[in-house]
Amino acid sequence: MSRIHIRGGHVVDPACGLNEPRDVYVGDGRILAIGEAPASFVADETLAAEGQIVAPGLVDGAARLREPGASRKGGIVPEARAAATGGITTLVYPPDTRPVMDTPSVVELVHSRCQAAGAARVQPLGALTRELEGAYLAEMAALRDAGCVAVSDGGHPVADTLILRRAIDYAATFALPVMLTPEDPTLAEGGRVHEGETATRLGLPGQPSATETAAVGRILALVEESGTPVHLGRLSTARAAEMVAAAQRAQLPVTADVAIHQLFLTEHDCDAYNTEALVRPPLRTAADRDGLRRAVAEGTISAICSDHQPHDPDAKACPFADSETGLSGVDTFLALALRLVDEGLLSLPEAIHRVSLGPARALGLSAGTLRPGSAADVAIIDPRAAWRVTPESLRSRGRNTPFIGWDLAGRATATLVGGRVAHPGNEAESSRRQS
Amino acid sequence: MSVQLDPQGQLRHLISTEGLPRELLTRILDTAESFSGVLGKSVKKVPLLRGRTIVNLFFEPSTRTRTTFELAAQRLSADVLNIDVATSSTSKGENLLDMLRNLEAMQCDAFVVRHADSGAAEFIARNVAPGVSVINAGDGRHAHPTQALLDAFTIRRHKGPLEPLTIAIVGDILHSRVARSQIHALLGLGAGEVRVIAPRTLLPRAIEHLGVQVYEDMDAGLEGADVVMMLRLQHERMQGALLPSEGEFFSRYGLTEQRLEGSHPEAIVMHPGPVNRGVELDPRVADGPRSVILRQVTNGIAVRMAVMSIVLGGQGEAPTEPLEEVAN
Numbered sequence: 008m009s010r011i012h013i014r015g016g017h018v019v020d021p022a023c024g025l026n027e028p029r030d031v032y033v034g035d036g037r038i039l040a041i042g043e044a045p046a047s048f049v050a051d052e053t054l055a056a057e058g059q060i061v062a063p064g065l066v067d068g069a070a071r072l073r074e075p076g077a078s079r080k081g082g083i084v085p086e087a088r089a090a091a092t093g094g095i096t097t098l099v100y101p102p103d104t105r106p107v108m109d110t111p112s113v114v115e116l117v118h119s120r121c122q123a124a125g126a127a128r129v130q131p132l133g134a135l136t137r138e139l140e141g142a143y144l145a146e147m148a149a150l151r152d153a154g155c156v157a158v159s160d161g162g163h164p165v166a167d168t169l170i171l172r173r174a175i176d177y178a179a180t181f182a183l184p185v186m187l188t189p190e191d192p193t194l195a196e197g198g199r200v201h202e203g204e205t206a207t208r209l210g211l212p213g214q215p216s217a218t219e220t221a222a223v224g225r226i227l228a229l230v231e232e233s234g235t236p237v238h239l240g241r242l243s244t245a246r247a248a249e250m251v252a253a254a255q256r257a258q259l260p261v262t263a264d265v266a267i268h269q270l271f272l273t274e275h276d277c278d279a280y281n282t283e284a285l286v287r288p289p290l291r292t293a294a295d296r297d298g299l300r301r302a303v304a305e306g307t308i309s310a311i312c313s314d315h316q317p318h319d320p321d322a323k324a325c326p327f328a329d330s331e332t333g334l335s336g337v338d339t340f341l342a343l344a345l346r347l348v349d350e351g352l353l354s355l356p357e358a359i360h361r362v363s364l365g366p367a368r369a370l371g372l373s374a375g376t377l378r379p380g381s382a383a384d385v386a387i388i389d390p391r392a393a394w395r396v397t398p399e400s401l402r403s404r405g406r407n408t409p410f411i412g413w414d415l416a417g418r419a420t421a422t423l424v425g426g427r428v429a430h431p432g433n434e435a436e437s438s439r440r441q442s
Numbered sequence: 443m444s445v446q447l448d449p450q451g452q453l454r455h456l457i458s459t460e461g462l463p464r465e466l467l468t469r470i471l472d473t474a475e476s477f478s479g480v481l482g483k484s485v486k487k488v489p490l491l492r493g494r495t496i497v498n499l500f501f502e503p504s505t506r507t508r509t510t511f512e513l514a515a516q517r518l519s520a521d522v523l524n525i526d527v528a529t530s531s532t533s534k535g536e537n538l539l540d541m542l543r544n545l546e547a548m549q550c551d552a553f554v555v556r557h558a559d560s561g562a563a564e565f566i567a568r569n570v571a572p573g574v575s576v577i578n579a580g581d582g583r584h585a586h587p588t589q590a591l592l593d594a595f596t597i598r599r600h601k602g603p604l605e606p607l608t609i610a611i612v613g614d615i616l617h618s619r620v621a622r623s624q625i626h627a628l629l630g631l632g633a634g635e636v637r638v639i640a641p642r643t644l645l646p647r648a649i650e651h652l653g654v655q656v657y658e659d660m661d662a663g664l665e666g667a668d669v670v671m672m673l674r675l676q677h678e679r680m681q682g683a684l685l686p687s688e689g690e691f692f693s694r695y696g697l698t699e700q701r702l703e704g705s706h707p708e709a710i711v712m713h714p715g716p717v718n719r720g721v722e723l724d725p726r727v728a729d730g731p732r733s734v735i736l737r738q739v740t741n742g743i744a745v746r747m748a749v750m751s752i753v754l755g756g757q758g759e760a761p762t763e764p765l766e767e768v769a770n
Contacts, residue, residue: 196682207651208651208652210583210585211582213647279445280560280564325539326561328558328560328562329538
């Protein structure tokens with residue numbers, strides 16, 4: 008495996024408290040050293056990173072890759088490659104595939120396809136319950152042995168509180184982090200947009216904020232009693248973020264993430280029946296967006312994900328009620344995170360933390376740092392590279408995004424996964440690298 | 443809703459009454475006024491849309507609404523094609539765009555669309571070929587603009603200009619496309635005050651953002667009202683715990699002669715039909731002297747003629763005399 012010298016970049020590694028110009032030395036798939044070259048280090052290649060940021064590769068805490076089950080929408084190989092182009096080195100893959108990731112065989116399929124991609128790592132989440140139906144426990148120990156990093160309800164909240172309690176306790180027995188969807192299935196009642204002004208104007212069934220806060224309250228009650236750690240995936244209300252902050256102050260082992268589009272968009276992005284802004288949980292009010300931003304800045308929400316959900320064109324080219332939810336997010340993830348820095352919400356190290364170390368820690372992954380000895384998952388980022396989001400600019404198979412037309416800044420000029428250059432690909436390689 | 447207006451501000455589609463300029467709303471009502479003269483003649487036809495084809499595309503069954511659109515089109519001498527899309531074929535697998543392309547290939551000039559999904563008419567309007575117009579005949583809970591316009595027309599005929607009027611809309615606001623369109627049309631035409639009256643379970647959140655006063659008490663809401671617009675209550679509202687029973691609804695929100703006494707002495711009573719007698723309306727009120735419910739039905743034809751002639755470009759005043767005998 009080749010030895011790589013990343014030269015002259017500005018290293019940002021929240022785990023080590025680094026935020027300064029340093030050279031980075033990579034070999035045997037790992038970070039060998041930062042600053043001074045190790046003794047007798049001879050680079051096989053040098054990546055010039057002058058004027059660029061050298062950061063841990065991004066860890067995307069929720070990305071649907073559509074394989075197995077919906078290959079017309081995506082696929083592990085194309086989506087993992089699109090992710091690497093976007094500076095992402097780890098994709099956490101929820102278990103709501105078809106078939107569901109409730110047996111080792113599906114997990115093994117995902118791992119083998121991931122190796123074929125040679126791009127971002129894919130970390131599958133095992134199902135919490137069999138078929139995600141909320142009735143019987145999945146074989147979580149077997150799933151862990153097959154390589155699942157954590158378990159999740161995969162967007163199918165467990166309706167029965169007793170089963171939920173047993174499921175998270177059983178997962179804790181095997182030290183499996185649990186990622187839950189904070190959504191009360193009865194209060195949602197078919198509502199897919201925020202219950203507010205836009206829903207009322209458009210005549211769409213609304214989903215009240217209590218859909219989320221009631222679910223968070225139920226989960227926190229279980230965590231409080233059992234002490235079992237839980238990660239809440241995709242908060243959408245300011246009130247839920249406050250509840251999580253209070254729980255964290257009371258030392259409860261609760262972490263939370265937010266989809267990055269929630270920090271930029273509101274219910275009004277659904278005006279005129281814009282199906283591209285139909286996401287789950289729904290976009291809510293400006294006050295919710297601002298509350299979520301505060302929670303990200305304060306660290307209550309320690310992870311930001313893309314909530315990547317690529318679709319085929321037909322999935323959105325229909326009346327609102329028939330439209331599928333979700334947006335394609337891996338291409339815009341990095342640039343939107345950097346926009347939070349430009350807007351003054353986060354410092355650069357904080358932004359890098361929320362999209363790498365934060366999610367990695369919440370899910371018990373060793374990724375998200377450049378600490379010597381760790382796997383060399385690295386993003387080299389040009390924060391000033393300006394680009395406009397157009398369908399053609401997206402590498403994901405899913406072109407479904409409400410950010411079309413936005414002018415963003417920030418691109419990964421190179422991405423290393425396990426010490427291997429996963430981006431740019433061979434055709435662009437020669438012009439980008441110097442020896 | 444800019445999809446409705448072309449760059450010159452002319453009405454190309456009618457999807458919603460929201461955001462329509464007051465002059466345009468007034469012109470529709472004025473045009474309807476001239477057509478209602480035609481309807482009084484023995485030959486109730488004008489050749490304004492001769493040679494044009496209008497397709498009634500109904501994804502949700504509605505004999506009454508479809509019939510008034512059909513009559514309106516025929517009285518403008520247009521050719522009418524009725525397509526009732528069975529519920530089974532509109533299942534999620536069916537591609538609505540494919541269906542539209544097929545219909546467009548038949549060279550029609552306008553679609554009159556009814557669909558159970560909010561936003562369906564706007565979706566179709568955004569996707570039809572240039573030169574084809576879409577008239578919304580009701581989409582989900584979103585809008586039913588021709589109903590609202592015929593209501594406004596009826597109010598104007600009975601009560602004159604809308605500015606001094608207080609208008610109360612009563613009943614299932616939550617699920618009502620009629621109520622939403624009425625609110626936008628009446629406020630757009632300058633109505634003095636529009637109130638909505640309903641129990642909290644049938645009021646959509648943030649409805650006050652539409653510019654209405656919200657009342658949960660019927661008697662308070664009716665006080666001084668010049669117009670009382672009742673909405674139809676669907677029987678299935680007892681499911682899902684929105685209401686305990688039709689009887690209890692009638693006891694608190696049904697319009698009786700006694701309740702009506704709290705309104706303006708010359709208040710008129712309206713209903714989009716069909717009336718659930720004894721659920722939202724006491725039969726004595728429905729058939730009583732204040733009721734203009736049957737006039738609404740008649741006015742519906744003139745208003746739909748006006749909308750069709752405007753969106754299809756025959757925008758002038760209707761001729762006062764039929765220009766010629768029109769063969770069918």
